[in-house]
Amino acid sequence: MEYSTILTLCSFSFLAGFIDAIIGGGGLIQTPAILFTLPQYSVPTLIGTTKIPSLSGSLMGAFQYSRRVAVAGRFIGPMMAIAFGASWLGAWTLTRVPNSFMKPFALVILVAVFIYTLTQKSFGQVSHRIVTAQQQRLRMWVMGAIIGFYDGFFGPGTGSFLILGFITLIGFDFLKASAHAKLVNAATNLSCVLFFANKGLILYSFAFPMALANLSGAFLGARLAILKGNRFIRVFFLLVIAATILRFAWDLLT
Template identity: 80%
Template sequence: MDFYTTLTLCLFSFSAGFIDAIIGGGGLIQTPAILFTLPQYPVPTLIGTTKIPSLSGSLMGAFQYSQRVKIVGKFIAPMMVIAFGSSWLGSLVLTRVPNGFMKPLALIILIAVFIYTLTRKNFGNVTDQYVSDRQKRLRMWLMGGIVGFYDGFFGPGTGSFLVLGFIALIGFDFLKASAHAKLVNASTNLASVLFFVSEGKLLYAFAIPMAIANLTGAFIGARLAILKGNQFIRVFFLFIIAATILRFSWDLITQ
């Protein structure tokens, strides 16, 4: 039973890594899968366990993108530090209070994101917005704090929110936004992993094989995104946002 359970989780984790590397949203697959498959464990333990495969996939995606996309290092490094601290805080709060209210809030935001992206045909296809260095710094640091906390506290959709922020606030195209999102997502996942390790809330027997599967999916997904370019990523982004909206809506209806 443990073998088939692990195999099932690995298949979901591979899919999550593939999707997450392209546009984010892997948590839409991986988190519900582990919650459904292992209902006998506490929710914080299961969410903590998913952070190890998420970290491995984020690191692989970040590495693949950094080989082909120019990274704005002087701004992204401080953003990663801020996101790391915020994610740690979010994970701490998760172990103290329920996070059920996050799903309706995230659903409203995602619907707005979907409509906005769908109606703006050039959104994310080109780098067409000039933002001063001072504004880039402030916006990226603020985004790192907010999205970092969200990732540690709830998680699903973090990569998509980061991509959206980099496009709407910084002016990146989809490819460049995905590359920077992977770096920030890696730092938030690392913070959560370290926190849950310190709390002893990880199931390593599932986390390690899932990490290998997620990493493999991320490798393929990132290579495909780089090969196909912005238009492919935009379509994938809309698909993932729509799927996330449907998933959250279903959860709220059934609950």
């Protein structure tokens, strides 16, 4: 039974890594899968377990993108450090206060994002500079703090929010935004892994096989995104945002 359970979780983790590498949102697949498959464990333990496969997928996606997409090296390192610390703070906060109020809040934001992206055909199709270098630095650091905290405290949609921020606030196209989002998401995932591991809230017998599957999916997803380009990623972005909206709406109504 345990082998069949691991195989099931690995299948979902592969799909999560594939989608997450393209546009984010893999947690919408991986997290419900492990919560449904292993109901005998506590929710913090299961969430902690998913962070190792999420980290492996983020690292693979970041590696694939960085080989083909120019990265804002001067700014992304400090942004990753800020996101790392903010994610740890978010995870710590989660152990002390409930996060149930986040779903309605995130749902409203996601609906607005979906409508805007759908109506603006040129959104994220080309990279253009909309701010000075100093403004870019400040915006990236603030974004790292806010979204990093969100990832540790709540999580779903983090990759999509990062991509949205890089496009609207910095002026990146979808491909470049995805590349930078993977780097920041790797930092937030690493922070969560260290936090949950320190608390003894990771099931390693499930986490490591899932990590291998997630990494494989991320490899294929990133390669496909790089091959197909911005239009393909835009379609995936809309699909993932729509799925996230439906998921949050279902949770609120049931």
